[in-house]
Amino acid sequence: MTVRIAVIGAGIMGADHARIVAEDLPGACLQVVCDMDGARARGVAETLGAVDTATDPGAVIARDDVDAVIVASPDATHADLSISCIRAGKPVMCEKPLSASSDDCLRVMEAEQASGTRLVQVGFMRRFDQSYVEMKAALDEGILGRALMMHNFHRNVATPNADFTGAMAITNSAPHEFDVARHVLGAEYASIWAAQPTRSDDRVAPVVMVLRTTGGQLVNIEINNNAAYGYDVRGELVGEAGSVSMAPVLHSRLDSALSNSSRYDADWRGRYAEAYRRQNRAFLRFVETGRFPDIAASAWDGYAAALVAETGVKALATGNTEPVRMIDRPAFYA
Amino acid sequence: MTVRIAVIGAGIMGADHARIVAEDLPGACLQVVCDMDGARARGVAETLGAVDTATDPGAVIARDDVDAVIVASPDATHADLSISCIRAGKPVMCEKPLSASSDDCLRVMEAEQASGTRLVQVGFMRRFDQSYVEMKAALDEGILGRALMMHNFHRNVATPNADFTGAMAITNSAPHEFDVARHVLGAEYASIWAAQPTRSDDRVAPVVMVLRTTGGQLVNIEINNNAAYGYDVRGELVGEAGSVSMAPVLHSRLDSALSNSSRYDADWRGRYAEAYRRQNRAFLRFVETGRFPDIAASAWDGYAAALVAETGVKALATGNTEPVRMIDRPAFYA
Amino acid sequence: MTVRIAVIGAGIMGADHARIVAEDLPGACLQVVCDMDGARARGVAETLGAVDTATDPGAVIARDDVDAVIVASPDATHADLSISCIRAGKPVMCEKPLSASSDDCLRVMEAEQASGTRLVQVGFMRRFDQSYVEMKAALDEGILGRALMMHNFHRNVATPNADFTGAMAITNSAPHEFDVARHVLGAEYASIWAAQPTRSDDRVAPVVMVLRTTGGQLVNIEINNNAAYGYDVRGELVGEAGSVSMAPVLHSRLDSALSNSSRYDADWRGRYAEAYRRQNRAFLRFVETGRFPDIAASAWDGYAAALVAETGVKALATGNTEPVRMIDRPAFYA
Amino acid sequence: MTVRIAVIGAGIMGADHARIVAEDLPGACLQVVCDMDGARARGVAETLGAVDTATDPGAVIARDDVDAVIVASPDATHADLSISCIRAGKPVMCEKPLSASSDDCLRVMEAEQASGTRLVQVGFMRRFDQSYVEMKAALDEGILGRALMMHNFHRNVATPNADFTGAMAITNSAPHEFDVARHVLGAEYASIWAAQPTRSDDRVAPVVMVLRTTGGQLVNIEINNNAAYGYDVRGELVGEAGSVSMAPVLHSRLDSALSNSSRYDADWRGRYAEAYRRQNRAFLRFVETGRFPDIAASAWDGYAAALVAETGVKALATGNTEPVRMIDRPAFYA
Ligand SMILES: [Mg+2]
Ligand SMILES: [Mg+2]
Ligand SMILES: [Mg+2]
Ligand SMILES: [Mg+2]
Incomplete structure (x- = not known):
């Protein structure tokens, strides 16, 4: 039975998700493309052969001919649209971030727990990338011994806009690193410290962060949004017996x-095309079976990423090591 | 409109093709899985949710609910099944080789030309592999200058059966190299020379071949079916200005x-999973549009591979440089 | 005219230096091997064909047939022996550290300045390693734009002794990184922050440091003395336009x-054999010409390494970013 | 006791050898630099501090203050100068080739055997290169199983002169490959086959050779003197159990x-600087001890290289596999 998926948001990310649904998800149907800008929705829908288009996300979520939803609209709408999906009892894959606000993430978690069912997958697609899969496998197989550190480097050619700040690097770019390191290590963060070097121009300088997990591991992250030379992501997982x-x-x-x-x-986009494909297939299986995918990110993971980002912004401002004060993990997300 | 595909042959290759059709070809439907061994056909069909199974390939090809055919049955049946598809006016993707006999390949070409329409795609999936795509692009963009040589190394852990011979390395393993080098260079072969080192045991030793194209380029091929250390394919395209x-x-x-x-x-299988997927998607588009895919192999390419393999077997036996005597390329395949 | 060199200390480092003098420094003669343990001195001297042996370093420094001295005795003796060489007016290459105490380094500097002549080279051989030479060249040639960060990773298989501490990692292992990053960047340190993950056993855990230079650059250092997998040094210099x-x-x-x-x-030892050879050749040329080698480390550099190490030990203890309070650079070392 | 070495020939190779003797061979003295062009000899001698210069090689070889000779004069003089050294009872390291003529090499061997002592080392420095040392070690340690093939690629940016030919590629460039593959495999050649692709201009095209050893191994060689992109040497040793x-x-x-x-x-020159240094140190030890270095090339190896080059030139002309007809190896060279 075909799963009818609505994609909300027809910008770059939304169009990519719609394309994956249309061309790379056998068993799924691109039922609705929804965007505030109806022309943009129609443009994407036409190219990909979507069944319908819409401009009102709330109405789309409520439609009988929509079985599941992918939210790729502006970040500020993510939490509320996810809650609407929960209330409609429909599985939702929400692009990252679930919200920039950890409080909003808590609201989503409350709604999901109130519904009694897991419904929310968050789009941290890095977990599905083969490099991280192999890192985690090496750790889980015991080849590396106990994990001690993870080094993460994220580099873009240039920031899209000139007024990008170090705080934005932490809230917009770093969450992928925050999440995937948590995922690979199987750990929560206890604290974060951050610093930036000085550039010779007014572009945002790299942000260097050192996080400590509750298990005493260190996670080092460099976010360099103006690396100039290319899009480049590097990572190393250092264990007591070896490194990958x-x-x-x-x-x-x-x-x-x-x-x-x-x-x-x-x-x-090229670097993670396969990870997005795998992630969305995992979402489709989630919709089909009701069983939350082992490696996908949940609302809890969305909350963790938002909270550590908020704390990182503070750490960058104070220059101190700031504690990450998470709530206890609800049994619902165990 | 969904393209209904029958897969003939439910062995390893057939099952892989059926899986791609079922899971990786949105727009296609796995209509029939056919195998002489009905239980094997049913096993594959059930796993993948095929519409029907069968044991008689001729009847399958004739069915009204079959729009296109993938032939992955034993090699000796490839040519005749392809001809049956041609006569039924149905596009066929035939696994390599089109035939081990160049004469049989000529028969397929004659039938295809008589039909007046391009219908036969041959499963040389390497052409769709990203490495060769980048090699060819570097050549076509002029970065390398004129192509001079191509070095090709093909290594397997071990031969499946103990009585594998050097001639079999040329007819079974080398055709992928013969074809992809022709494709990347855009050239035909003029001659072939071959030799083997001596092993200390009775397993088949590597076969080393040096081919010359009609344009005076050299293509060097090593087929090492008992390389022991792993599955490994290497290649280098050497031009007058650079190399890739x-x-x-x-x-x-x-x-x-x-x-x-x-x-x-x-x-x-892991190494070429994406190439198979791309190849079969190209076949689907061929079925949908009637336009033969730019980079896919045709019956002419199947013929070229068979003829050079036959000549290579002779060269290995004589120790001499043997001329490759191809017919002129029919305008139909221009 | 042959330069007659005395090597003080016949342990691992001293024996290595003596071997370089004897076998890899045409123009130099291994005049004396000196060690408190006379038998050890004689063992090294005999193997390498030294002219003489001794047990009293002060007497060796005073000898008329000694033109220059290499100090490779225990760390605690480095500063005083260097001062003895200065007072004897003889060029000395002192193994790192010049002293573990920055105050002692200041004493050496005062003696050297009082002598009116540059006499002290410090054995930070990494500066002569081809990798760092190429990094610095890329920076100096402008290929990288302004330098922003340097990442440094130092890994040993295991600590020699079980009671090795994080503070010792900073004072014994990290000075190579402190020095070479200063050298490549052409900068002084303004502050240092340090942390360690938790190991599952009682071996010393890695130390992660983030230093800021007076020019606002960040230097990130990981010292992992129990990395288990091998001896491994990595480095990356990140500029505004590229990275090496x-x-x-x-x-x-x-x-x-x-x-x-x-x-x-x-x-x-294998990794830096060529760097030691180049360093000692630079010392020989220094002795011959009186001109201090462009890239060699001076007493000032020895002081800088000691002071930042002292500050790093404090930073590891406090968890705070600690300022590195260097004296102003004397014109003598400009 | 210092070994007094005369270098005959003060061109590029001779000057390099003289520099190694002067600066990198403790225990050796650059006694004489000899060149037909006295000014050239004096130029090199002055730069390096040689004791004397000369223009008559015969007289140099006879001098009482010359203990050993390095021959780096024009190729055509190598054999006769080596014979002169033999007759004077002085060890000689002769740059490759010992002679372009295998008959001349036989004359050297006869003179050396008549002298009753090993005196001739041939300058195939690749044997001392760490890459080949590691290849041979992997083979000797049994990691690779029995050797089956060796692939060798030699690439220069461009030929020095426009009228360089394929035959010259075989006689001038390929001997390094001929020798080092014989050395690594510990085998003699039985036959050689050769071919060239066609270039679009009148520069010499690459030469591709396939040699068979008497043990049935294949040695594949590409000599590409106009590879354009850089100086590049590649090699692979393929065994029954693995490859290096x-x-x-x-x-x-x-x-x-x-x-x-x-x-x-x-x-x-950069690529093999260390190999030349190691080779010349081995020669010095040979002079000091009278014991021929384990891995150095002898007159026999010089003969083998010349003969296979002569046969290769023939093979390139005929297009046939040509037998390499070596004399039996004299016990003297066992
Ligand atoms: Mg994302
Ligand atoms: Mg195939
Ligand atoms: Mg040192
Ligand atoms: Mg040579």
Whole structure:
């Protein structure tokens, strides 16, 4: 039986999700593309052969011919739309962040727990990326011994807008790192410290963070939004007996002009295309079976990412190590 | 409108193709799984939710509810089943080889030309592999200057059966290399020379071949079916101005016990999973549009591979450089 | 004219220096090997064909047939022996650290300045390592734009003794990183922050440090003395326009047993053999010409390393960012 | 006791050897630099502090103050000068080739055997290169099982002169590959086959050779003197149980402009600087001890290289597999 999916938001992320539903999710149907901007919704829908378009997300969530929802609208709408889906009893995959506000994330969790059923998957697709899968497998298989540290480097060519700040690097870019390190380590954060070097221009400088988990592990994160040279994500998981590092995914190397070289992408979409595909397939199986995917992020994970980001912004401002004060994990999310 | 595909042959390759149709080809439906062994057909069909099963390929090809056919039955049946598809006016993707006999390939070409329509795609999936796509792109973009040589290395852990011979390495394993080098270079072969080193046991030794194209390029191929260490394919395209090499697709590297290492697969399926998916999607688009895919292999390519393999077997026996005597390329395949 | 060199200390480092003098410094002569343990001095001297042996370093420094001195005795003796060399007017290459105490380093500087002549080279051989030479060249050539950060990772298989502490990691191992990052960046440190993860056993855990330079750059250092998998040093210099990373020096890779691998050394000596050779050749030229080598470390650099190490120990204890309070750089060391 | 060495020939190779003797061979003295062009000899001698210069090689070889000779004069003089050294009872290290003529090599061997003493080392320095040392060690340690094949790629940016031919590639460039593969495999050649692709201009095209050893192993060689992109030597030793590949020696990698890259040298001197140093040190020890170095090339090896090159030139002309007809190995060279 085909699962009829509505995609809310037809911007870059929404269009990508709609494309995956239409072209890479056998068993799913792109039922509705919804965007405040009806023309934009129709543009995406037409290209991909969606059944219908809409401009009112609330009405879309309520439709009988919609079995599940992907939320890829502006960040500020994520929490409320997720709560609407919960109230409609429909599984939702919400793009990250679940909310920039940890309090809003708590509201989503409360609604979900009140419903009695797991309904919310959060779009931290990195967990599905093969590099992290292999890191986690090496840890779980015992090859590395106990995990001690994780080093994470996230680099973009340039910030989209000139007034991007270090705080925005923490709230917008770092949550992927916050989440995937938590996921790989199977741990929660206890504290965070942050600093930035000084650039010669007015672009945002890299943010360097050192987090400690409740198990005493260190997670080091560099977010460099103006790295200039390319889109590049690196990671290393350091254990007591060994270490596993992310390898860049290459298909060829060029010898030319006294140089041996491989190319970087200019943005992130190629790097994680397969992870998005896997994530959305996991969501489809979740809808079909009601069983929450083992490795997917939940509302609890969305809350954790939001809270550590909020605390990181504070740490960057104070220069001190700031404690991450999470609520106890509800049994519902155990 | 859904394309209803029958898969003929439910062995390893057939089951893989059926799985791709069922799970990775939105717009296609796995209509029939056909195998002489009805139980095997039913096993695959059930797992994948095929509409029907069958044991008679001829009847399957004739069915009104079958729009297109994938042939993955034993090699000896490929040519005749392809001809049956042609006569039924149905697009067929035939696993490699189209036939081990170049004469049989000519028969397929004659039938296809007589039908007046392109209907036959041959399963040389390497053309869709990203490494070769990047090699060809580097050549076509002029970065490498004129192509001079291509080096190709194909290594398996071990031959499936003990009585595998050097001739079989040429007819069974090398055609992938023959085809993809022709494809990347955009050239035909003029001659082939072959030799084998001596092993200390009775397993088949590697076969080393040097082919010359009609444009004077050299194609060097090593087929090592008992390489022991892993499944490994390497390639390098050498031009007058530069060179491009295949990079192994890695996602992580392990530091442990005084060693930094990456893993090899034990067989070929992981390495080319994405190439098969791309190839079968190209076939689906071919069925939908009637337009033969730019980079797919045709019956002409199947013929070229069979003829050079036959000539290679002769070259290995004589120790001489043997001419590859192809017919002129019919305008139909231009 | 041959330069007659005395090596003081015949332990592992001293024996290595003596071997370089004897076998890799044409123009130099291994005049005296001196060690409190006369038998150990004689053992090294005999193997290498030294002219003489001794047990009293003060007397050795005073000898007329000694033109220059290499100090590789226990750390606590470094400063006083260097001062003795200064007073004797003889060039000295002192193994790192010049002293564990920054005050002692200041005493050496005062003596050297009082002598009116540059006489002291400190054995921070990393500056001569080709990887750092290339990093610094990339920076100086402008390829990287302004330097923003340097990431440094130092890993040993295991600590020599079980009661090694995090403070010792900072005072014994980290000075190489402190010095080489200062050297590559051409900067002084303004502050340091430090933390350690928790291990499951009682071995010393890694120490993670974040330093800020007076120019606002960040230097991140991981010292992992029980990394288990091998001796491994990594580094990356991140600029505003690009980045340059240390590459491991490999000569071959092995394909075996479903793995592609390269080997790590079990200790540091192979990794830096060429750097030691280059450093000692630079010292010989210094002795011959009186001109202090451009890239060698001076007493000032020894002081800087000691002071930042002292501050780092404090930072590890307090958990706070601690200011590095250096004296102003004397014109003598400009 | 210092070994007084005369270097005959003060061109690029001779000057390099003289520099190694002067600066990198403690225990040796650069006694004489000899060149037909006296000014050139004096130029090199002055730079390096040689004791004397000369223009007559015969007289140099006869001098009482010359203990050993390095021959780096034009190729055509190598054999006769080596014979002169033999007759004078003085050890000689002769640059490759010992002679382009295998008959001349036989004359050297006869003179050496008549002298009753091993006196001739041939300058195939690749044997001392760490990559080949590791390949041979992997083979000797049994990690690879029996050796089956060796792949060798030699690439230069461009030929020095426009009228360089395929035959010259075989006689001038390939001997390094011929020798080092014989050395690593511990085998003699039985036959050789050769071919060239066609270039679009009049520069010499690559030469591809397949040699068979008397043990049935295949040695594949590509000599590409106009590879354009850089100086590059690659090699792989393929055994029945595994494979070992040469790794390029890198010290850093650059991230810049959507590319991750490492640099190639424009010529061979950096790549083999350490191998030349090791080779010449082995020669010095040979002179000191009279014991021929285990891994150095002898006159027999010089003969083997010349003969297979002569046969290779023939094979390239005929297009046939040509037998390599070596004399039996004299017991003297066992
Ligand atoms: Mg996301
Ligand atoms: Mg195939
Ligand atoms: Mg040192
Ligand atoms: Mg040579």
